[in-house]
Amino acid sequence: MWDSIMQIPSVFQDEAVRSMIIAGIGETLYMTIVSTFFGYVFGLPLGIALAVTDKTGIKPNAVVYKVLDFISNIIRSIPFLILLILLIPFTRAVVGKSYGSTATIVPLVVAAAPFIGRMIESSLKEVDGGVIEAAQSMGAGNFTIIFHVMLVEARTSILVGATIATGTILGYSAMAGTVGGGGLGDIAIRYGYHRYQFDIMIVTVVLLVVLVQIFQTIGMFISNKFDRRKR
Numbered sequence: 001m002w003d004s005i006m007q008i009p010s011v012f013q014d015e016a017v018r019s020m021i022i023a024g025i026g027e028t029l030y031m032t033i034v035s036t037f038f039g040y041v042f043g044l045p046l047g048i049a050l051a052v053t054d055k056t057g058i059k060p061n062a063v064v065y066k067v068l069d070f071i072s073n074i075i076r077s078i079p080f081l082i083l084l085i086l087l088i089p090f091t092r093a094v095v096g097k098s099y100g101s102t103a104t105i106v107p108l109v110v111a112a113a114p115f116i117g118r119m120i121e122s123s124l125k126e127v128d129g130g131v132i133e134a135a136q137s138m139g140a141g142n143f144t145i146i147f148h149v150m151l152v153e154a155r156t157s158i159l160v161g162a163t164i165a166t167g168t169i170l171g172y173s174a175m176a177g178t179v180g181g182g183g184l185g186d187i188a189i190r191y192g193y194h195r196y197q198f199d200i201m202i203v204t205v206v207l208l209v210v211l212v213q214i215f216q217t218i219g220m221f222i223s224n225k226f227d228r229r230k231r
């Protein structure tokens with residue numbers, strides 16, 4: 001292992017390896033950003049529906065809540081690697097293939113949406129009930145309360161959740177490398193595991209950690225900017 005660490009500088013001297021790692025970073029960012037975006041496209045409405053239809057929500061509906069709760073719990077209970085394999089036929093039907101960075105986005109979104117939905121639900125439930133009651137007393141409708149009260153009041157928590165979700169999705173994208181998902185995870189598996197080139201694997205691991213820290217720093221900076229308590 002020590003020999004592998006000592007060989008790390010030589011990794012960057014090899015043009016082919018350097019190009020491969022740069023491409024891997026690009027693929028990882030592509031998968032993470034696109035998956036996070038579509039994860040919120042589906043996860044945000046799910047989280048709102050869960051918060052609104054809960055027994056303590058502004059429009060309780062036990063049937064709707066239990067159905068959404070069951071679906072989200074089932075998907076979240078399946079380990080991502082297994083979910084990735086289970087969704088191969090669906091992925092192939094959607095994008096025409098089951099390998100590569102674009103194909104990996106499909107299971108990433110499926111895995112991320114219920115996770116994001118739960119975080120949105122939790123953030124919305126943190127909103128002070130007095131604020132909601134005040135809006136209701138002034139005649140505000142449910143849509144107004146959701147979009148102009150609940151989401152606004154919970155935005156700091158939602159942004160922190162987005163930071164966590166992005167890091168989690170990035171980790172999932174690396175895991176997809178075991179089945180040819182592309183990105184840094186794929187490089188780590190192909191070279192570090194199958195070819196025993198631990199120097200390349202160490203570089204990819206370090207880069208993944210750096211990317212997570214970058215997302216974490218940016219996310220926390222933005223959430224702090226929107227935190228009213230710090231004004």
